[in-house]
Amino acid sequence: NAGVTQTPKFQVLKTGQSMTLQCAQDMNHNSMYWYRQDPGMGLRLIYYSASEGTTDKGEVPNGYNVSRLNKREFSLRLESAAPSQTSVYFCASSEAFVGNTEAFFGQGTRLTVV
Amino acid sequence: KQEVTQIPAALSVPEGENLVLNCSFTDSAIYNLQWFRQDPGKGLTSLLLIQSSQREQTSGRLNASLDKSSGRSTLYIAASQPGDSATYLCAVPHYGGSQGNLIFGKGTKLSVKP
Numbered sequence: 001n002a003g004v005t006q007t008p009k010f011q012v013l014k015t016g017q018s019m020t021l022q023c024a025q026d027m028n029h030n031s032m033y034w035y036r037q038d039p040g041m042g043l044r045l046i047y048y049s050a051s052e053g054t055t056d057k058g059e060v061p062n063g064y065n066v067s068r069l070n071k072r073e074f075s076l077r078l079e080s081a082a083p084s085q086t087s088v089y090f091c092a093s094s095e096a097f098v099g100n101t102e103a104f105f106g107q108g109t110r111l112t113v114v
Numbered sequence: 115k116q117e118v119t120q121i122p123a124a125l126s127v128p129e130g131e132n133l134v135l136n137c138s139f140t141d142s143a144i145y146n147l148q149w150f151r152q153d154p155g156k157g158l159t160s161l162l163l164i165q166s167s168q169r170e171q172t173s174g175r176l177n178a179s180l181d182k183s184s185g186r187s188t189l190y191i192a193a194s195q196p197g198d199s200a201t202y203l204c205a206v207p208h209y210g211g212s213q214g215n216l217i218f219g220k221g222t223k224l225s226v227k228p
Contacts, residue, residue: 004157033216035216040220042218042219042220042221043203043205043216043218045215045216048215058215059215090157090158092158097207101163102148102160102163103148103160103205103216104160105150105157105158105159105160106157107156107157108156108157110155
């Protein structure tokens with residue numbers, strides 16, 4: 001029972017490099033989310049996709065882009081990584097938008113930008 | 115703006131003790147409240163989702179209560195065990211801005227000593 005799967009688990013980037021964080025869920029959920037977790041700041045929403053084919057900005061979208069590839073997959077792209085993007089990134093999903101149903105989280109991607 | 119606060123930030127108890135973790139929120143117009151557990155270096159595991167119409171929700175040794183009018187929720191852990199050591203987070207959905215935005219507290223780090 002995989003739930004929400006994120007790849008990679010760890011990544012080190014140099015400033016200016018690009019990369020894509022992958023997320024897939026096998027629970028047939030409609031809504032998917034990307035959060036970042038920073039010490040002292042807690043978890044903050046970057047982007048979300050309320051349903052397949054739609055994406056919207058969250059609290060901290062600058063420097064990121066997303067793609068809802070299909071119902072299962074939601075990717076987060078850093079076009080030109082900056083040290084301020086060093087963080088732990090979590091993907092989450094829920095049956096509907098979070099207000100109605102329980103959210104399930106992946107194990108996280110620990111990203112360091114040097 | 116909704117704010118979620120968890121006090122204390124850290125708690126250390128001997129094994130077997132019953133304990134209560136606190137969560138408070140500033141806007142009582144919430145749809146639900148969710149409690150999560152996060153182990154070091156891991157993702158978030160959903161523990162309990164309590165709807166705004168509910169007063170309590172139970173799962174095994176865990177019991178969550180919700181008092182919307184006072185803006186408070188508590189997570190009661192009975193007969194604590196060393197395996198309960200983790201950071202416990204509470205979260206409520208945000209409305210009016212980004213749908214699907216969970217507002218998290220900064221967590222209570224629990225240590226249960228054998």
